[in-house]
Amino acid sequence: MRTTRLRHVTAALAAVVVAAGASSVAAAEPPAPPCLAGTVVRHECAEGTLDDGTRYRFARPSQWNGIVLVDLDFASRAPDDALARRLVELGYAVGGTTRTVTGWDIAAAIDNQAAALERFEAAFGKARWAIASGSSMGGMVSAGAAQVYPDRFSAAVPFCGGLGGAVGQWNQKLDTVFTLKTLLFGDTSLPITGIPADVAGAQQAWLAAVGEAQRTPEGKARIALAAAIGQLPAWGLTAAGEPTPRPDPRDADALQEGMYLALAGGALPYLGQAMSSRRSIEQLVGGNPSWNTGVDYARQLALAEPSHRRVVRELYARAGLDLAADLRALAAAPRIAADRQAVSRLERGIVYDGDLRIPVLTVNPIGDQISTVAQQQSYGAVVHRRGNAVLLRQTYVGTAGHCTFTTAEQEAAITAMTHRLRTGHWGPTDAASMNRLAASGTEPGRYLGYRPPTFNRPYYGEENR
16 A cells, blocks of 8 residues: 655645654655645645556645545645635645546546545544646546546546547547548548657658648648648637637637638647647557548538528638538548457546536637537436436537636636535536636636537447447
8 A cells, every 4th residue: 555645734834744653754855845835825745656557646725615526647746726715715625646647548547546635634633625636638537537536536527528428529530530541632641640769750751741732722721621631729829828819700810810720720739639649649559540431521511600601611712622522532542440349448547428417617728729619518418318408517618729728717716516515505606707706817707609510429338330
């Protein structure tokens, strides 16, 4: 059994608490860094390693409200993390693990959240309520913890999680990259699956190729088509990582630029992640877990957001291209089949089946290029299908980029869930109410009313194969 170290910490001092009878051992340890820096709230820290070697760390304020948040990535964050500081100041205990050991092994990461909670409660006593919450893969894991461990967790607040599940999410990404490769780069060696060990080289090659295509009317039109088929946002980040102005839905050029930036802009471009994470997944599951056999790309375009369809039609007309001919070319192109064993291994990570028994509040940027809003629709749809809609609320934030929330916007979501736990019923989670909850921040909240498009690659298990 791994040991748990406890520390009492203030903003000015990190002191080792010496347990009775163990003073000589504790005194020999080097001084530990602060569990949370930049806060005047007195708190205790518990940290250690789980059985698989994953680190965990928790901070519990002396005036604890009985709620603990467990996050996939907490132990790898800087000690001055703004959200953690703010929550501890409000009386929450915060903590969690890292993804370093588990990576894309989502099932193991979910199990680790329950194991970390067990270590927290061994150190500090039973929590009144435990909330699984995290961002990006942490959002996937927290939604998974709600499904797998409803007896351990009281609620979940997934931020910007790929809630189409790993199989559905990576099928969607395959569609985008397949469309680009078929229509623009068919005579190149740019990979779609089977990502080589030189991931950085594959990333650079894809980004350079798409950047060159963006210089021509034909390239712009086909980039727009790939983005529409793959349900990417038409809103992206600058090279400095700042959201561009939200495009006017009537401005085809601005929308296409947003699609291009979603694919290739900012610090985490869609195409970059489509190489690096796919490589990791293929190594984990021993093959290719994605397929497009039987997929009708003309139908996917027909189901795209209306403004995105207009962009495609307008840019194709400008470029003098035949959209119907390109759709026929996609239909005729050799398809990619999945390795069935790889699919089975990946779906063991998590397939969201809608079987909720605890409340879940999801939060997603509408311009998220990695965890697309259509995946949120997929999650909501299966929860409704299972008759559990009363346990789910889904919210959206008007910004571009992956997980680009303010601390106040995240705090608002935690506050809304706290109300649900304390009262047994949901308070208002409409945009105006969520923005009022975020009003403690230095900038106004950006929650907005939004209805995402229907996810075009839902995967709920064996029936989808």
